[in-house]
Amino acid sequence: MKGPVWAQHNRKQTHMAATNGTRAGVIGLGAMGLGMATSLLKAGFTVVGFDPADPARERATDAGVTTVETTDAVFADADVIVLSLPTAQHVQTVVQSALGANLLAQGQAAKIIIDTSTSEAATSRALSAELSAAGHGFLDAPVSGGPAGAASSQLSVMLGGEAQWVQAAMPALEAMAAKIMHVGPSGAGNVAKLVNNMLVANHMVTTLEALRLGEAAGVHAEEMLKVVNAATGRSAISEIHYPNWVLPRSFDSGFSTGLMRKDLRLARELAVEAGVATPVADLAATLWAEGHSGLKDSDDFMLMGDPEVDRLSAKEKN
Numbered sequence: 001m002k003g004p005v006w007a008q009h010n011r012k013q014t015h016m017a018a019t020n021g022t023r024a025g026v027i028g029l030g031a032m033g034l035g036m037a038t039s040l041l042k043a044g045f046t047v048v049g050f051d052p053a054d055p056a057r058e059r060a061t062d063a064g065v066t067t068v069e070t071t072d073a074v075f076a077d078a079d080v081i082v083l084s085l086p087t088a089q090h091v092q093t094v095v096q097s098a099l100g101a102n103l104l105a106q107g108q109a110a111k112i113i114i115d116t117s118t119s120e121a122a123t124s125r126a127l128s129a130e131l132s133a134a135g136h137g138f139l140d141a142p143v144s145g146g147p148a149g150a151a152s153s154q155l156s157v158m159l160g161g162e163a164q165w166v167q168a169a170m171p172a173l174e175a176m177a178a179k180i181m182h183v184g185p186s187g188a189g190n191v192a193k194l195v196n197n198m199l200v201a202n203h204m205v206t207t208l209e210a211l212r213l214g215e216a217a218g219v220h221a222e223e224m225l226k227v228v229n230a231a232t233g234r235s236a237i238s239e240i241h242y243p244n245w246v247l248p249r250s251f252d253s254g255f256s257t258g259l260m261r262k263d264l265r266l267a268r269e270l271a272v273e274a275g276v277a278t279p280v281a282d283l284a285a286t287l288w289a290e291g292h293s294g295l296k297d298s299d300d301f302m303l304m305g306d307p308e309v310d311r312l313s314a315k316e317k318n
Contacts, residue, residue, distance in 0.1 A: 023048065024172055025078030027071050027094055028117075029056040031254050032143070033084035035150025036116065036176045037065050040082075042153070043175030048077045075103040080112045080172045087262070088120040095127050095138075104136050112137040112169045116157075118197070118263055121187030121270070128161060128186035137165030140186060142193035143177070147254040154178045158196075160189035191270065198267035201260055202284050203237040204305050211242075211307040221307045222247060237305070245302040257304065258297025261288055287312055 022045055026037040029051035040047050041064050049065040050073065051057050057067040068074060074081060075098040085091050095113065098104050104111060113131070115124065115138065124140035131138045139161035149155045156179040159166055166173075166182050173180050183192050210233065214224035225247070228238050245253045264285050271278045286292060288304065293311040295303055304311060 022046075022080065022171065023078045025049065025074035025081040026060075026065070026084065027051075027074050027081065028084035029053075029060045029065070029067075030084065031147035032116070032150045033082070034060055034063065034065075035147050035152075036082055036084065036155075038063050038151060039153040039176045040172065041065065043171070045172070045175065048074055050074050072098055072101045072103060075101070075111070078111070079109070080114065080169060082172070082176075083113060083115040083117055085115075085117045085119075086259075087117070088123040091115055091117055091119050092123055092127070095131075099130070104131060104134055106134040108135070110135055110137065110168070112139065112165055112172075114139050114141045114169055114172060116141050116143045118142050118193055118259070118266070119190055120266060121160075121190040124160060124190050125187045132162065137161065137168060138186070139165055139169055140189040141173070142189055144193070144196065145177075149178075150176070157181065158183055158189040158192040160184055160187050160191070162186070194263060194267040194270055197260070197263035198278070198281050199235075200237065201264045201288060202280055203235045204241075204301070205284050205287055205312070207235065207237050207242065208305045208307060209312060212310070212312070215307060241302060242305060245300075246305045246307075249306075251300045251302045251306070253300055253302045255301050256297060257288070257293075257295045257299045257301045260301040260304075261285075261297065264288060 024040045024045040024047050026033050026047060026049040029037060029049050037047050037049050037060060047065045048068055049060050050068050050071050061067050071094045083091055083094065119140060128138040139159055141157050141159050143155045143157050145155040153176055155177040157173060157177045159180065159182040183189060210228065211221045211224050215221055225238060225242055228234050241253065245251055264281065268278055268281055268285060290296060293304060
């Protein structure tokens with residue numbers, strides 16, 4: 001199965017029935033992981049979860065998730081395991097721990113790992129090959145839609161992996177997502193997500209540039225945005241992010257500047273490996289850097305788009 005799964009809603013009742021008796025695990029119970037865990041609960045899965053942070057485990061317990069003390073305990077108890085982790089290294093460490101604990105051995109009942117982290121294609125491909133040889137599945141499945149999408153089963157998922165594991169994972173995927181796109185073999189989902197987030201980083205800079213130009217030339221940002229969104233310059237940044245988080249000045253999208261910098265770095269590293277020039281992304285990375293933008297890694301990435309602040313030149317820092 002390849003290409004967008006546009007017919008998923010027609011099959012959802014069938015897959016919901018398939019959740020009976022299936023135990024799902026979620027490792028990483030932050031804003032995204034907890035939202036996915038609650039979506040799995042609502043779909044009829046029994047859910048076990050782990051997070052190293054006590055407050056995250058407490059929130060998950062309050063939501064109905066059975067929390068455990070180690071990542072290995074999740075693998076021991078679940079049939080399908082969802083990972084929502086910061087980096088590829090975290091993914092590697094968690095899976096290798098389960099392998100070392102003989103929880104993903106050959107001959108055991110097949111387990112499927114759905115890695116929703118924005119990870120790296122090379123890591124996903126290596127883990128997929130190792131687990132496939134032992135009879136288990138690994139899907140790189142980065143997501144878009146933020147914490148609100150995770151909690152409301154409205155995520156978009158970009159899938160990389162073997163078709164048999166995609167089909168087997170579909171009940172869990174459909175519990176969490178409204179759009180599921182199988183874009184290719186292992187690693188393809190990671191590539192698609194990095195390319196998408198590279199565009200998001202670029203779009204934030206170009207939209208900010210455009211709105212500041214409009215303001216300086218006498219058109220308020222709100223009015224300029226109406227024109228952009230009715231014409232051909234629009235993007236998700238201008239249509240969704242600015243109206244919801246920038247112009248209201250809440251700056252609370254739930255996605256940090258540090259994560260955007262990480263994704264942009266990984267996309268540029270991928271471009272180097274592929275031998276593709278990315279001059280716009282290279283400039284965007286300079287503009288997103290803390291020394292230029294003044295934003296800390298912990299700041300919400302929506303702050304980069306604030307039209308009331310000049311983050312694109314150094315003149316206000318002198």
